[in-house]
Amino acid sequence: MSSEIYKEILIHKGAEASLWLGYWFGKKVIFKYRIPKKYRLEEIDKRIRTERTLNEARALIKVKSYGLNVPQVYEIDIKNPTIIMKYIEGEKLKNLLENLEDNKKDRYFRQIGTDVAILHKNGHIHGDITTSNLIITKGEVIFLIDFGLHDYSDTIEDKSVDLHLFKRVLISSHGNDYEFCFKAFLEGYRSEYEKTNKSECNQIIKNINAIETRGRYVKSEDRL
Amino acid sequence: MKKFCLGIESTAHTWGVGIVDFEGEIHTLINDTFIPEKGGLHPALVREHHLNNFTDVISKALLEANLSIKDINLVAFSQSPGLAPVLKIGALVARMLSQVLKVPLVGVNHCIAHVEIGRLMCKIEDPLTLYVSGGNTIISAYESNRYQIFGETLDLAVGNMIDSFARDAGLSHPGGPKIEKLALRSKKYLQLPYIVKGMDLSFSGLYTAAKRLLESPDFNNIYNLNDVANSLQETAFAMLTEVTERALAHTEIKEVLLTGGVAANKRLQQMIQYISDEHDARFEVVPLKYAGDNGAMIAWTGILRYLSEGGHEMTETIIKPKERMDNITVPWRFEKKT
Numbered sequence: 001m002s003s004e005i006y007k008e009i010l011i012h013k014g015a016e017a018s019l020w021l022g023y024w025f026g027k028k029v030i031f032k033y034r035i036p037k038k039y040r041l042e043e044i045d046k047r048i049r050t051e052r053t054l055n056e057a058r059a060l061i062k063v064k065s066y067g068l069n070v071p072q073v074y075e076i077d078i079k080n081p082t083i084i085m086k087y088i089e090g091e092k093l094k095n096l097l098e099n100l101e102d103n104k105k106d107r108y109f110r111q112i113g114t115d116v117a118i119l120h121k122n123g124h125i126h127g128d129i130t131t132s133n134l135i136i137t138k139g140e141v142i143f144l145i146d147f148g149l150h151d152y153s154d155t156i157e158d159k160s161v162d163l164h165l166f167k168r169v170l171i172s173s174h175g176n177d178y179e180f181c182f183k184a185f186l187e188g189y190r191s192e193y194e195k196t197n198k199s200e201c202n203q204i205i206k207n208i209n210a211i212e213t214r215g216r217y218v219k220s221e222d223r224l
Numbered sequence: 225m226k227k228f229c230l231g232i233e234s235t236a237h238t239w240g241v242g243i244v245d246f247e248g249e250i251h252t253l254i255n256d257t258f259i260p261e262k263g264g265l266h267p268a269l270v271r272e273h274h275l276n277n278f279t280d281v282i283s284k285a286l287l288e289a290n291l292s293i294k295d296i297n298l299v300a301f302s303q304s305p306g307l308a309p310v311l312k313i314g315a316l317v318a319r320m321l322s323q324v325l326k327v328p329l330v331g332v333n334h335c336i337a338h339v340e341i342g343r344l345m346c347k348i349e350d351p352l353t354l355y356v357s358g359g360n361t362i363i364s365a366y367e368s369n370r371y372q373i374f375g376e377t378l379d380l381a382v383g384n385m386i387d388s389f390a391r392d393a394g395l396s397h398p399g400g401p402k403i404e405k406l407a408l409r410s411k412k413y414l415q416l417p418y419i420v421k422g423m424d425l426s427f428s429g430l431y432t433a434a435k436r437l438l439e440s441p442d443f444n445n446i447y448n449l450n451d452v453a454n455s456l457q458e459t460a461f462a463m464l465t466e467v468t469e470r471a472l473a474h475t476e477i478k479e480v481l482l483t484g485g486v487a488a489n490k491r492l493q494q495m496i497q498y499i500s501d502e503h504d505a506r507f508e509v510v511p512l513k514y515a516g517d518n519g520a521m522i523a524w525t526g527i528l529r530y531l532s533e534g535g536h537e538m539t540e541t542i543i544k545p546k547e548r549m550d551n552i553t554v555p556w557r558f559e560k561k562t
Contacts, residue, residue, distance in 0.1 A: 015473040037469075039498040040462035043413045127422060149422055 005075075005084070007031050016148065021087060024074050028087040032056075033080065052148070053081035059124065059150040060085065066122055068115050069143045088145060090137035097131060097174050097181075104140075109181045111142050113188025116166075119144075120159045120204070121196055125151045129166040131173060156200065160207035163189070167208065228291060229298040229530070230282075230321070231523025234314025235306025235334045236359055237265050239274040241285040242520030243296075246527055248344055251289035253513065253520040256281045260397055264388070271309040278317050285519070296325055298535070300526020303331030304547035306359065311543040319541060328535025330526045334517075335360055335549035336371055338510075340528060341521035342483045346508035352477040354468050354496060357484030357517070358383035358398075361425060361464070362549065363471050369553045374471040375423035382460055383486045385427040389456060392435050393449055403453045404489050410450035416459045423470060425463050430456070461492045469499040478503075483510040485517075528556040 007022040011030075020031040034049040057076045060083075064070050071085040093108070100108070112134060119126060126133075127149030135143040151158070166185070170178040186205060193201035226245045233240035237258040243251045258265065258273040286293055301318035302311065315331075322329035339353050352365045352374075361377035380388075383400060390399020416433050419426040434456045437443060443452075472480065480500045482493060493509055500507035514521065532555040 015470055037462075037466070039465050039469075039495040041413055041458050043415075044418060044458060044462050047415070048418055151421065 024084050027074065028089070029074060029084050030071065030087050031082050031084055033082045049081040050078055053078070053083055056147045056150060057083050059147045063119060063122075063124060063147070066118050068118055069141055070147070071143065071145060088135045088137065088143045090135040090141075090143065092132050093134040093136055093142075094131035094173065096136055097177055102180070105177065105181055106184045108136070108142060109184035110188035110191075112144075113185040113190070114192040115142070115144060116162070116185075117189045117192035117201075120162070121193060123152050123154045125153050125158050125162050127151055127162065127165075129162060130169045156203050156207055159204045160211055163204065164208045164211045227297040228289075228295055229300055229523040229527045230285070230296045231332070231519040231521070231526055232299070232301040232314045232318050233334070233337075233517050233519045233522045234274055234310055234317075235302045235304075236310060236517065237270050237273075238517040239277055239281055239313075240517055240519035240522070241281045242518055242523045243285055243289045243291065244520055244523040244527060246297075246531070248524065248527075250520045250524075251291070252285045253518050254281050254285045254288065255516075255518055264391065264397070265307075267307045267309045270307065271313055274310060274313045278313065282317075293321075293325065296321075296327060298328055298330065298526060298530055299325070300330045300332050300522050300530075301541075302334045302337070302522050303541065304333050304544035306334060306545060308543065308545040311545055315541060315543050319538065328530060329538070329541060330530045330535050331541050332522050332525045332529065333547060333549055333552060334522075335362060335364075336552070336554060337521040337525040338483050338515075339364065339371060339481070339549075340525045341514050341518075342481045342508070342510040344524055345510055345514050346481060348479050348481055348506070348508055350477065351479040351481035351508070352468070352471055352475060352505075353481045353483060354464065354487075355484045356382050356464065356482075356486035356492070358387060358486075360484065361427075363423070363468055364549060365471065365475055365477055366554070366557055367475075369555075369558060370551075371549050371554060373548065373550045374474070375425065375467040378421065378424050378426045379428040380431060382425075382427055382464065383484070385431045385460065386456065386486070389431060389434050393438055393452075398485075400486060400489065403457065404491065406450045406453040407457045407491065410448075410454035412447060412451040412454065413458060414447060414451055414455040416455050418459050418463055420463050420466055423467055425467060427460060427463075430459055457489070457491055461489075461495050464492065465495040465499055468496060469503070472499060472503045472505060478505045480505050480507045481510065482508070483515045485515065487515045488512045528554075532556040 005024050007020040009021050011021050012019040017032050017034045022031055037045050057073050060070050060073050071088055073085045075084040133146045167182055170182050228243055228245050231242045238255050240255045242253040256277045258270045299318050299322045301314045338355050355362045359381050361382045362373055363375040364371045364373050386403055387399045390403050395402045417429040437452045482496050487509055497507050
């Protein structure tokens with residue numbers, strides 16, 4: 001039995017990929033399969049899905065090497081663009097946040113800030129940091145998942161946008177906790193990033209506000 | 225008695241005049257488009273063209289609508305975004321008309337006008353709009369009082385990219401329709417860069433790569449212009465479609481509107497139709513006459529703004545060559561969806 005690789009159930013169907021729960025040599029795994037798109041030429045479709053699968057897998061492996069908690073990649077199936085990776089058993093931060101005690105909230109968000117700072121310092125942009133993409137395990141280990149929109153960049157702008165997106169998510173989905181959580185998050189981020197480059201860190205955080213004042217990201221009530 | 229708005233479109237190579245009544249009936253739409261003998265659109269030459277032709281076009285429009293200039297109750301003009309020297313002519317003529325006729329004046333954002341004329345002509349209420357032209361590449365939808373931009377190009381507009389490529393291939397302006405025809409003759413795909421960054425697009429690398437294919441010794445040997453045209457279209461349109469689909473999945477909007485000059489392309493229509501069907505959304509292409517730059521869209525959007533906000537003061541009519549469509553609110557849609 002343990003030598004088998006098989007999908008068990010479909011747990012999520014997104015616009016770009018579907019996620020299956022299954023087993024890989026006895027280990028509980030996620031199959032992330034990128035869905036073919038019929039509107040584009042098969043050649044383009046195949047290439048894009050393969051490229052993105054490889055990029056995501058590479059990013060996961062690279063990021064893991066910095067000691068961050070991201071799913072371990074077990075296998076990459078290029079033929080049917082799929083990443084087979086460790087299933088992280090736990091709860092989405094999104095669902096936990098409301099009932100968390102303040103000291104835990106503080107600890108979690110500080111840790112997330114530190115993790116994101118490590119990503120950024122090494123030139124990785126997650127691209128989709130949301131409370132749905134943060135998993136808390138039973139042992140209270142925080143995992144960052146879904147590197148589908150990952151990109152490499154060393155610019156202040158891209159890093160600020162990454163932080164800004166997280167801020168927007170906190171405001172829109174967790175309005176009551178936003179201030180407390182984002183403050184802890186930034187403190188964690190700052191403490192880690194400042195170890196290597198204090199002025200750059202300041203610029204990144206300052207630039208979040210600059211992004212907000214641009215039309216595209218400003219909430220209507222702040223503008224009217 | 226019917227009230228009429230005269231709209232002036234002057235953001236790029238089209239000097240357009242449209243006359244629309246306050247009920248939304250289009251009485252005339254006359255375009256005089258600058259076509260360069262060679263090269264692209266030089267702002268100074270476009271400006272000269274518009275200056276030489278504006279009176280003729282206005283007279284022609286009035287004649288066709290069977291109206292006198294005294295019947296005009298409102299003047300609207302394209303205030304943003306576009307080529308500054310060209311925008312200035314439109315603003316100048318509009319200000320002059322408004323003062324002489326003693327009627328209110330209203331400045332209009334060109335991109336919003338594209339969406340509004342599309343809504344009017346296709347009888348569509350709340351669309352996700354893919355607006356693709358020589359100057360713009362924008363995926364937008366109404367949310368929180370304005371037309372929010374969900375995705376856009378980071379560098380070249382897709383129409384500009386195709387036209388530039390066509391020029392490099394020795395085709396005359398406008399190159400888009402010629403590229404479309406050539407592409408139909410090929411089934412071959414040559415690999416080109418496909419750049420989607422989150423919700424945004426980049427076409428500059430694609431342009432350069434396609435241009436290099438023309439310069440390669442393999443050109444007219446292993447592959448020909450038809451093949452490059454096909455590959456260019458397939459890549460660019462797949463990128464546009466991917467981002468549009470994502471916006472569709474995210475917003476769950478049930479109407480898709482395709483507009484702008486590039487909307488005339490059948491292959492692009494086919495792709496957007498495909499994803500619209502998949503998401504159970506109604507798909508409409510704005511008729512070419514109204515999808516390209518024209519004065520009627522400016523007139524209609526001018527009416528909408530005037531009816532909800534009144535006219536603009538002279539000091540508010542300064543041109544804004546870089547204004548984004550999500551910078552301004554669209555009050556006429558406030559009550560429709562909150």
